[in-house]
Amino acid sequence: MKTYVAKRTGQMVLILILISIFTFLLVSFIPGDPVYAMLGEEVSQEEYERVYHELKLDQPVIMRYFSWLGDALQGDLGESTQFHMSTADVLGERIPITLFFSLSAFAISIPLGILFGVISAVYRGRPADTIVTLIANITACLPQFWIGLLVMYVFAMRLGWLPSYGFTWFSDDLVMGIKQTIMPLFCLALGGIASTTRQTRSSMLEVIRQDYVRTARSKGLSQKKVIFLHALKNALIPVITILGMRLGSMLAGSMFVESVFNIPGMGSLFVKAIQSRDIPVVQACVLVTALVSCVINLLTDILYAVVDPRVRYE
Amino acid sequence: MKNRERWKKTIKTLFARKVSLFSAVVVALFIITAVFASFIAPYDPNFADFAAYLQGPSKAHLLGTDNYGRDVLSRIIYGTRVSLIIGVLAVMIACAIGTFLGMIAGYFGGIVDDVINRLMEAVRAIPQIILAMALTAVFGSGIRNLAIILGISSMAGYVRMMRGQVLTIKQSDYIMAGKLQGNKNFRLMFKHILPNSISPIIVMMTQQVGSTILAEAGLSFLGLGISAPTASWGSMVSEGRLFLLQNPVFALTPGICVAVLVICLNMFGDGVRDALDPRLRGEV
Numbered sequence: 001m002k003t004y005v006a007k008r009t010g011q012m013v014l015i016l017i018l019i020s021i022f023t024f025l026l027v028s029f030i031p032g033d034p035v036y037a038m039l040g041e042e043v044s045q046e047e048y049e050r051v052y053h054e055l056k057l058d059q060p061v062i063m064r065y066f067s068w069l070g071d072a073l074q075g076d077l078g079e080s081t082q083f084h085m086s087t088a089d090v091l092g093e094r095i096p097i098t099l100f101f102s103l104s105a106f107a108i109s110i111p112l113g114i115l116f117g118v119i120s121a122v123y124r125g126r127p128a129d130t131i132v133t134l135i136a137n138i139t140a141c142l143p144q145f146w147i148g149l150l151v152m153y154v155f156a157m158r159l160g161w162l163p164s165y166g167f168t169w170f171s172d173d174l175v176m177g178i179k180q181t182i183m184p185l186f187c188l189a190l191g192g193i194a195s196t197t198r199q200t201r202s203s204m205l206e207v208i209r210q211d212y213v214r215t216a217r218s219k220g221l222s223q224k225k226v227i228f229l230h231a232l233k234n235a236l237i238p239v240i241t242i243l244g245m246r247l248g249s250m251l252a253g254s255m256f257v258e259s260v261f262n263i264p265g266m267g268s269l270f271v272k273a274i275q276s277r278d279i280p281v282v283q284a285c286v287l288v289t290a291l292v293s294c295v296i297n298l299l300t301d302i303l304y305a306v307v308d309p310r311v312r313y314e
Numbered sequence: 315m316k317n318r319e320r321w322k323k324t325i326k327t328l329f330a331r332k333v334s335l336f337s338a339v340v341v342a343l344f345i346i347t348a349v350f351a352s353f354i355a356p357y358d359p360n361f362a363d364f365a366a367y368l369q370g371p372s373k374a375h376l377l378g379t380d381n382y383g384r385d386v387l388s389r390i391i392y393g394t395r396v397s398l399i400i401g402v403l404a405v406m407i408a409c410a411i412g413t414f415l416g417m418i419a420g421y422f423g424g425i426v427d428d429v430i431n432r433l434m435e436a437v438r439a440i441p442q443i444i445l446a447m448a449l450t451a452v453f454g455s456g457i458r459n460l461a462i463i464l465g466i467s468s469m470a471g472y473v474r475m476m477r478g479q480v481l482t483i484k485q486s487d488y489i490m491a492g493k494l495q496g497n498k499n500f501r502l503m504f505k506h507i508l509p510n511s512i513s514p515i516i517v518m519m520t521q522q523v524g525s526t527i528l529a530e531a532g533l534s535f536l537g538l539g540i541s542a543p544t545a546s547w548g549s550m551v552s553e554g555r556l557f558l559l560q561n562p563v564f565a566l567t568p569g570i571c572v573a574v575l576v577i578c579l580n581m582f583g584d585g586v587r588d589a590l591d592p593r594l595r596g597e598v
Contacts, residue, residue, distance in 0.1 A: 011435070014432060015432065015435050015436045015439050016439075018432060018433065018436035019436050019439060019440065022436065023448075026448060026451065026452055029452040029453070137577070137580070138573070138577060141524065141528070141573050141576040141577040141580060142569075142573045143528060143531050143532060143535070143548075143551075143569055143572050143573065144532075145532065145535045145551065145552075145569075146551060146566070146569030146570075146572070146573070149551065149555050149558065149565055149566065149569070150566065150569075152558070153558050153562055153565075153566070157558060157559055248441040249441060251441060251444070252441035252442070252443045252444050255443070255444075255447075255536065256532060256535070256536070259535075259536055260555070270444070270447065271447070271536050271537070271538065273451075274447055274448075274450060274451040274538055275537060275538070277451060279451070282448055282451050285444075285448075286440060286444065286445075286448050289440060289441065289444050290439050290440050293439055293440070293441065294439050297439065
């Protein structure tokens, strides 16, 4: 087990290094002069010199990468060109908000998705299954931003039950915070519920056909015990493997939800940074997202190895 | 001859299912709309009639008008073009690069395999839409760039699939025979391995078009995809959301179009997958 964890961690570090090279090179990919690309054509000579020197464009690319990486590892990701403050400070306020939404949506959608998946697999072919599958298939194809606008139109504009945008931490104003969180969280969780449902359903159907489930039934165990103690345990293994991807898609989905509901998180920051070509912030957002999804992937891989010992000996 | 019969049978199985037939018809309607947009659309999509801005649905404007007085229906019809072109182009690019990389990774193995694998793992570690967004920051948007960007950000799946295919096919006797005959590596790859992996490639491509269209709509919604004045579904939703109260139809219908097209594409993709699977066709 220890060697497995060490091996996977090593692979993750390698992947993160590759990603850091890619993110670093984003600046060099920009056609034309990177200083002009970042600051626009109307910069003064001094400003140009300063940024040119700051980007270390007078040094070879490998040296630049290592000094950039060294700074990044110490939490210095350069200065945001639109806010004129350090990128780490800009991100620091926003990452918790995005993590709050992604993780809560994740925590809501996984158990619900598993529950619906089990229901539709157990009642295969009956109305309950048809309804669950149909809803899951349709929701998986609906653009998240569209669902956001729809619920916003209905619940905020028509009915006036909920505020249509904004974000407040629960610790500042509990009632307002909850009111503002309901719609974004719903939109974000919906897609996760749909895909977890589909995944659980198909792996449950696979498992239910196995001999040991029939044995469990024939020795007289109740349906509940067969499903939850015997079948579900094994059916969840493929579901675990995609947990990492789920969280990644939550982080991505958070961008749309933040943009629709005007939430000051990392997603809306990322969009703004791209529009204004604020490359340090773009780089930082990509790195943070990659880091979070890599760590989650590592954790799910370890979890996977714990529940399925075969993986460890590969 | 035998090959031809098999394709015929596949197509017959595909359209024997009502769901596949229905979704194929809907997708065909979208394609026809896209091709003949200029004949179908009642107005010029960019003609701004400022006297008639933000009107609700009426006889003159079936879906009302937007904030510049442009006809929403005509813009949706033209938007079909953008979505389909980008969807199909991006999938073709992803497939071409991904299949090639997967093929050489699986065929040569060793260091080539390792390098390609690690690179693809890195690509997969960044969520697709975030990777695409970072690339738009660099390459800019527009139809051609978006197709390339979405293609690059979704190619990892093809690499993995094709690599697996090659690893299986490589073991077969006919590849060994081909090698003994003195065929060159690339000839073996393109003449023998590629044609034998054609069905998983087709399945993957049909299933990817929908998600690519969804991604394009998302990018355009965020203002990073197709920019004004070109009509695209995502950017229409984005423009329309400021006027939800005045004309909700303006913001909400393009989203419905995305959903219907993507659902039908996915159902059709599932149909293709089942039709190409000999186990499900009852042959094995």
